[in-house]
């Protein structure tokens with residue numbers, strides 16, 4: 001598996017399994033099957049309400065804990081809960097995570113970031129990250145962080161390549177992990193002729209070409225899927241390489257246009273909502 005070297009020298013696999021909008025049963029199945037077929041990166045979150053299920057999938061896969069790069073995210077309702085990290089670890093059934101994010105710049109997010117730094121120092125999080133931070137939130141965080149995060153998780157795909165944000169990331173050697181890497185399954189993205197053309201050349205599907213593009217952009221990528229055939233395809237992307245010209249022709253698709261537009265009202269709603277965590 002190709003890896004990305006983080007600013008604390010940790011290595012993160014370039015491809016993982018995402019679990020947003022997967023029910024506990026689906027997440028358990030996807031995580032177990034993905035790990036059994038060679039994945040080593042799993043992404044979940046407090047808010048997905050499937051952390052216990054991901055933990056079960058990890059254990060049932062037979063893959064050793066130390067061979068899994070496990071990523072999860074604290075939700076804003078947990079930022080001021082001083083037991084949030086331990087409760088997250090308990091749900092996952094692990095004594096550390098490889099990557100711990102704060103999910104949204106909502107509520108008392110600085111308290112959330114302090115929890116990440118504390119968990120990092122205590123060895124409960126081997127690396128830390130921010131998710132959906134940009135603009136004024138990122139500017140503010142940069143004046144406050146004691147530990148520079150290793151990752152940022154943001155929407156990114158060929159229609160929206162985070163060109164502006166990447167200037168700041170490069171300055172601090174913060175790596176990008178793409179969410180909605182396949183446009184959340186949007187067929188207009190996958191049906192762009194360039195992906196069929198390159199897929200024909202390399203014997204790959206359009207989705208595989210898009211995912212390979214992410215890794216060649218230097219992004220880690222965590223496509224979500226509950227379909228074992230898709231999960232298999234999404235891992236099978238590292239045996240070909242897009243040329244510079246091919247990367248350039250994909251770059252022409254960039255419309256600087258995201259699928260998901262977050263409003264201030266939504267951020268306030270995020271801060272007020274507490275996930276209904278799985279009980280057992």
Ligand SMILES: NC(=O)c1ccc[n+]([C@@H]2O[C@H](COP(=O)([O-])OP(=O)(O)OC[C@H]3O[C@@H](n4cnc5c(N)ncnc54)[C@H](OP(=O)(O)O)[C@@H]3O)[C@@H](O)[C@H]2O)c1
Nearest residue numbers: 018019020179180181182183184185207223224225226230
């Ligand atoms: N930090 C954040 O705020 C945030 C927000 C959103 C997502 N995320 C993370 O990012 C991950 C990825 O985002 P996402 O799952 O929303 O979107 P995505 O990965 O862009 O797309 C998922 C969709 O694509 C389909 N798909 C997957 N592989 C495919 C393939 N090989 N061929 C055709 N269709 C395929 C899936 O359907 P099937 O199930 O049928 O395969 C699903 O409908 C999430 O799972 C989550 O871990 C984070």
